[in-house]
Amino acid sequence: MKRDGFNVSLWQGRPAFIPKYDSLPSERQDVVIVGGGITGISTAIQLQKAGKKCTLIEAQEIGFGTTGGTTAHLNTMMDTTYDEIKKKFNAEAAQKVADIAQSAITLIRSNVKEYGIDCAYSMRTGYLCAKDDTQAKMLDTILESCLEVKLPAQYTGDVPTPTPYVKAISVKDQAQFHPLDYILALAQHFEAIGGRIVHDCRLTEFTEENKLLTIKTSKGEVTADALIFATHIPPGVNVLHFLCAPYRTYAVAVKLKNDNYPDALVYDLDDPYHYFRTQEVDGERYLIAGGEDHKTGHGENTHERFKCLEAYVRKYYDIDHVAYQWSSQYYEPADGLPYIGHLPGNPENVYVATGFGGNGMIYGTASAMILTALITTGHSEYGDLFSPDRTKPMASMGNVIKEGAAVTKDMITGWLSIPKLEEAVELAKGEAKVVKYEGKTIALYKDNNGGLHAVNPACPHIKCSVGWNNTEKSWDCPCHGSRFSYTGELLTGPSTSDLDKIDLKAE
Numbered sequence: 406m407k408r409d410g411f412n413v414s415l416w417q418g419r420p421a422f423i424p425k426y427d428s429l430p431s432e433r434q435d436v437v438i439v440g441g442g443i444t445g446i447s448t449a450i451q452l453q454k455a456g457k458k459c460t461l462i463e464a465q466e467i468g469f470g471t472t473g474g475t476t477a478h479l480n481t482m483m484d485t486t487y488d489e490i491k492k493k494f495n496a497e498a499a500q501k502v503a504d505i506a507q508s509a510i511t512l513i514r515s516n517v518k519e520y521g522i523d524c525a526y527s528m529r530t531g532y533l534c535a536k537d538d539t540q541a542k543m544l545d546t547i548l549e550s551c552l553e554v555k556l557p558a559q560y561t562g563d564v565p566t567p568t569p570y571v572k573a574i575s576v577k578d579q580a581q582f583h584p585l586d587y588i589l590a591l592a593q594h595f596e597a598i599g600g601r602i603v604h605d606c607r608l609t610e611f612t613e614e615n616k617l618l619t620i621k622t623s624k625g626e627v628t629a630d631a632l633i634f635a636t637h638i639p640p641g642v643n644v645l646h647f648l649c650a651p652y653r654t655y656a657v658a659v660k661l662k663n664d665n666y667p668d669a670l671v672y673d674l675d676d677p678y679h680y681f682r683t684q685e686v687d688g689e690r691y692l693i694a695g696g697e698d699h700k701t702g703h704g705e706n707t708h709e710r711f712k713c714l715e716a717y718v719r720k721y722y723d724i725d726h727v728a729y730q731w732s733s734q735y736y737e738p739a740d741g742l743p744y745i746g747h748l749p750g751n752p753e754n755v756y757v758a759t760g761f762g763g764n765g766m767i768y769g770t771a772s773a774m775i776l777t778a779l780i781t782t783g784h785s786e787y788g789d790l791f792s793p794d795r796t797k798p799m800a801s802m803g804n805v806i807k808e809g810a811a812v813t814k815d816m817i818t819g820w821l822s823i824p825k826l827e828e829a830v831e832l833a834k835g836e837a838k839v840v841k842y843e844g845k846t847i848a849l850y851k852d853n854n855g856g857l858h859a860v861n862p863a864c865p866h867i868k869c870s871v872g873w874n875n876t877e878k879s880w881d882c883p884c885h886g887s888r889f890s891y892t893g894e895l896l897t898g899p900s901t902s903d904l905d906k907i908d909l910k911a912e
């Protein structure tokens with residue numbers, strides 16, 4: 406399966422999903438869902454089951470986005486802790502988050518059962534560990550707030566990893582699974598009950614007239630009564646881009662020399678935190694570890710992050726070899742909770758689900774429940790809490806763009822000479838740089854065969870200058886997380902178009 410990065414994740418060794426249809430339906434749809442990750446597919450199947458006629462469109466193929474590069478813990482112990490939610494919102498909000506997280510795990514379990522999905526779904530106990538007194542105090546507060554929202558949490562002295570700790574808590578009834586096996590099976594069942602999936606179909610724009618939406622895509626148009634952006638971050642320019650900060654995070658799946666694989670989900674309290682879990686894939690056990698997060702486009706040498714992560718794992722485990730290493734993107738919401746519901750600044754029948762942080766397996770599934778309730782009944786008990794309209798409208802969208810990144814305005818026309826470029830810019834094979842050349846700013850990459858690839862570094866979204874991600878071999882925008890291949894092809898929105906290619910000639 407394809408993914409939005411150069412590195413191959415533990416999950417990708419599956420044949421790509423082949424949809425039944427290659428074109429959009431001519432008849433009006435009840436709902437068009439954009440995006441074939443866990444959010445889009447879970448939502449599509451819920452709506453179709455609720456009697457809605459649905460089409461899911463995906464710019465690439467099912468699982469291409471972060472769902473193909475996740476680590477798939479199913480936890481009710483969320484990244485934004487319950488005490489933080491209580492402080493920023495209130496106690497009722499904390500309880501609602503705990504309830505919907507539990508319901509999301511229950512929905513995944515019932516889908517696995519109902520459709521007989523073989524995705525190695527299994528229940529696990531989660532552990533959270535403090536390594537010093539400061540972290541121990543944080544842990545006390547976390548445990549107290551977990552108990553307030555009725556999580557089965559308690560202190561433990563029995564953490565099943567060799568990492569040192571001074572205090573730890575355990576939380577029962579967490580889970581794990583193979584995320585692509587799960588969504589591929591859901592996609593199949595969605596089609597089996599009458600839904601339509603169209604691959605290589607990118608939404609480019611939409612219009613609304615008398616509540617009817619006309620959705621324009623790279624494969625033509627389709628009309629619908631409702632539209633859902635399950636695109637991880639919505640395309641185009643929206644207030645949510647200024648409230649969801651893009652981050653990269655790193656994962657490895659290693660084989661151990663012994664059989665010391667922990668059958669648990671284990672996290673520390675560092676910032677960014679590390680975690681361990683075990684997953685069996687095709688009869689082989691792997692220890693998954695993750696961490697080393699940074700803001701997208703701000704990691705100087707992204708490849709180094711894997712070395713740091715591996716060194717961290719080696720401190721505690723006897724590694725035979727690193728079988729997989731990959732990185733992927735998530736979006737951190739400004740107030741700690743995701744944005745699920747009406748897409749601000751758009752007609753009332755346009756919805757979004759974004760800002761999941763590191764809990765998108767849970768929040769993506771929760772989105773399916775919330776959006777299905779909103780579309781079929783006009784109401785969800787979680788609607789207000791997660792409403793994207795809880796954000797205050799920005800006074801001037803145009804002026805809130807920079808976020809510390811260079812904004813580039815260059816228009817690059819004509820072509821450039823390869824020999825002259827080679828002379829002016831020293832680049833090793835596999836290296837990339839944003840360079841100034843003849844008064845122009847150019848993003849230049851030399852591939853492993855010595856071929857040069859030049860693109861305009863101005864991200865089409867709002868013209869921030871992209872930076873090189875040397876491990877995923879992509880140009881990443883530090884402002885809002887758009888990502889492009891080294892040839893400029895769009896990998897991840899919110900941009901809706903490629904980077905401009907610059908013609909190079911051998912003269």
Ligand SMILES: Cc1cc2nc3c(=O)[nH]c(=O)nc-3n(C[C@H](O)[C@H](O)[C@H](O)COP(=O)(O)OP(=O)(O)OC[C@H]3O[C@@H](n4cnc5c(N)ncnc54)[C@H](O)[C@@H]3O)c2cc1C
Pocket residue numbers: 439440441442443444445462463464465466467468469470471472473474475476477478479480606607608609635636637640654655656695732733734735758761762763764765766767768769898
């Ligand atoms: C390394 C890592 C580890 C993580 N671990 C966990 C974890 O353990 N537990 C957890 O709960 N969460 C975890 N998360 C978060 C979680 O993986 C994500 O939040 C979740 O996968 C997002 O799913 P999604 O369906 O919303 O988006 P995606 O999976 O990104 O899917 C969006 C899809 O939309 C498509 N698309 C975009 N624009 C368009 C367009 N214009 N037209 C058509 N299609 C379009 C894309 O091609 C893509 O396939 C992790 C994240 C990372 C990066």
